[in-house]
Amino acid sequence: MKNRIFLLYGGKSAEHEVSLSTARAVTHALDFGRYDVTPVFITPEGEWRPGPLLAGPAENVTDLMIGENGTNAPARLTDGIAALAAQTPDAPPVVIPLLHGPNGEDGTVQGLLEVLDLPYVGNGVLASAAGMDKVVMKQLFAQAGLNQVPYVHFIRSEWNKNRDGILGESESRLGWPVFVKPANLGSSVGISKASDRESLITAIEEALRYDRKVIIEQGVDAREIEMAVLGNDEPKCSVVGEISSASDFYDYESKYVDGNTMLTIPADVPEEAAEEMERAAKAAFKVLDCSGLVRADFFLTKDGSVLINEVNTMPGFTPTSMFPLLWQNSGMTYPELLEELIRLALERYHEKQ
Ligand code: ATP
Ligand code: MG
Ligand code: MG
Ligand code: MG
Structure with missing residues (x-):
């Protein structure tokens, strides 16, 4: 029997479009021979609709938004919840919430999945909520003794x-x-x-x-270095990667629009700084009680200080995004990474039972 996957994407968030790119890439990479995939599209207004039953790669983003065979009939959040709640507990699907920003990366959808007792990829309620709120996150980082900007x-x-x-x-x-x-x-x-x-x-x-x-x-004048963390109780860190943006800072345009951003993996940083980032990334993962994955974003100042900027509990996840590229450089392909995330989701789910 194939394993079942529910893919949640889109979302009522200013990062809706980014989620569509992520979902498209994940759909492309999933092995349809092994998985029975149910795509669930969440509109910018927060309606849940059946996505198309993709048998293969989506040609473009729009394909992900319009269902085939009449499956795109408008539905509501309650219908989406009913569909999820109807899943049998003996073989529950693994839910992959490919959602960025509020109403998805912030613990709300994770809370729903907890209540429905479904396994899901990535961080739980607490880590998602604390990681989404930059103030709470920084307060917890301070508690863990991590260096950051005032x-x-x-x-x-x-x-x-x-x-x-x-x-x-x-x-x-x-x-x-x-x-x-x-x-x-x-x-x-x-x-x-x-x-x-x-x-x-x-x-x-x-x-x-x-x-x-x-x-x-x-504001700091510093190099921007990121590190990927993967795991549950004993997370592993990737190599470090550097972002060089031609813009004044790494804004939305340079992330997704103008293509003027360069990622260097592995980044050429002093060994001491890389070690410090690994310590900090693991401490951040621990203090927020993360599971599955995070991407930790750092500043490396001219005098060599490492400051943690933030963690992202559902980082950008296309094949050209930093998180998968960091793992690729550490020897794990994009499909392997997906498999590992699904495995980690089930590990956490069964540990809880
Ligand atoms: P994402 O979740 O996509 O990583 P975000 O919206 O959470 O982004 P940040 O990562 O906090 O935002 O900041 C976005 C960018 O703004 C940084 O990558 C960096 O280029 C710049 N930036 C943010 N804070 C600072 C700072 N204190 N000093 C210098 N540059 C900064
Ligand atoms: Mg960031
Ligand atoms: Mg962020
Ligand atoms: Mg983010």
Whole structure:
């Protein structure tokens, strides 16, 4: 009997499009001889629809969104949940939530899958939620003794009441430039660099479009190095990779649009720094209680200091994304990586039972 897989993709998130690319790549790589795959498309509005029954690689992103054989009849979240809940406990499908950002990478869908008692790939509720909120994540990193940039954070109502206080605190504690980010998002959506008060106000207003919580970070002039972590209780780290972006910073365009970004794997960093990153990546994985996978993003400053920027609990996952490329360089192909993630999902599921 084939093993069954439910692929969740799309999502009610500003990272919806990124999820489509990820889903397309995963569909392409899955061995349809071994797996019986049920694609579930989540619209930007949060409706759940049966995706097409893909027998092979999707030709383009749109194919993933429109069902064949009338399977694209509009459905609702409750129908999607009913379909998942109807799965038998003796042979439950493994769910792969290929969702980035809020409503998918943040523990919400993971919570649903826990309640339905289904095995799923990647991080659990706590790690997903804590990893999505950059403020909570940084507070936990601090608890674990990890080096990171100084930051200031606030929620919308505080901004509305006390703009001058927040601007003053940012200026005196962080100086210039700063990076302003929605606390809960990814793919650089809603992130701006600000170098003076006026651009800071614009940046905050932009970030507040995406989230009620905003973080302002001290800007560092540093190399950007990433490391992939894979495993459950005893995670393994990949080699390190470097991002060189032609843009001012690694923004949404340079990630997905303009193609001017170069990934160097393995990155040429001092051995000491790579070791420190491995220690930090494992400590971050542990303090957030991660499972399955994360990609840890670091800054390596000119004086050789390693600062952790963040972890991503469902990192970009196309064959040209950093996470799979790091493993490829460590000897694991893209399909092998998928197999390993499914194995880790089942290991965690059975351990819980
Ligand atoms: P993703 O989840 O896709 O990695 P994200 O939306 O979570 O992205 P960050 O990784 O925090 O965002 O930041 C995006 C980019 O912005 C970084 O890769 C880097 O280029 C730049 N950046 C972010 N914070 C800083 C900082 N404090 N100093 C310098 N550059 C920064
Ligand atoms: Mg991120
Ligand atoms: Mg991300
Ligand atoms: Mg990042």
